Structure formats: C-alpha cells, structure tokens
Amino acid sequence: MAAADGTIEIVPHASTWRSFLVLAHWNRLSIEIDGVLRRFRWGMPGEHRVVVGMIFSKVGVCTVQVEPSQTIRLRYTPSLSIYRPGELEIEHVPIARLVP
Numbered sequence: 001m002a003a004a005d006g007t008i009e010i011v012p013h014a015s016t017w018r019s020f021l022v023l024a025h026w027n028r029l030s031i032e033i034d035g036v037l038r039r040f041r042w043g044m045p046g047e048h049r050v051v052v053g054m055i056f057s058k059v060g061v062c063t064v065q066v067e068p069s070q071t072i073r074l075r076y077t078p079s080l081s082i083y084r085p086g087e088l089e090i091e092h093v094p095i096a097r098l099v100p
Contacts, residue, residue, distance in 0.1 A: 006066030007043040008033065009073045009093075010052055028055040029076070045070075052076045052088060060086035 010031050031038050032051040045068045053059030057078035064072050071093040078086040 005043040006045040006068055007041060007071040008048065008050065008064065008066060009041050009071060010050075011073055011075050013075045013077045030054075030059075050074060050088065053086060054078045057082065058085040060088040062088045062090065064090060 010029075012029055030051075030053050033042055033048050035049075043066075045066050047063060047065050049061070049063050051059050051061050052074065057080070060076055062074070064074070066072050073091040073093050075089040075091060076086055077089070
C-alpha cells in the first residue's frame, strides 16, 4: 500500500463469556468489502460497504468513508443468536507522527 492509501482494519471482539465461541470460529470469519472477499486489513481511500460475519451469527453491515492516510478500525462483535446481526463499531485510529 502506498503512503497516501487509507486502511480498513477488521478486529474480531467478544465479551469474556463469548470469547470461547469467537476463538473457536475465528478462522470462519468472512469479510467482504465492496462485494469482494478480503483479509483482515485492506486499504484504498473512498466510500466502502463492509460486511462481516461468522458461521453462527448473522452478518454486520456498515458503510465507511476512508480518507487518504487514514486508518479506520471496525470492531466486529458477533451475536450469539443466529437471528440477530453482529455489531460493527467504527473507530478512527489517530495518525502517528514523529515529533523532532
């Protein structure tokens, strides 16, 4: 990725009582960005539709606007019910700068 590219990071998350299920099925996490399956980290500025899901939970869907050199972290929390969608929380990660 070039220095001006934006980045989307997907982070699986669960409370302590759901952690076992998430850890047992983390490799079945599906991430779709703009209709194409992706990995945990992907970068390109613009508006993107993100769909994240696991085998035992409905998918969480959101649209994010990524600016050049910006990192957006999406924290996915699966639902324990197959009838409720997982939650996607948007977190803007500050840009790290070196101070002379």
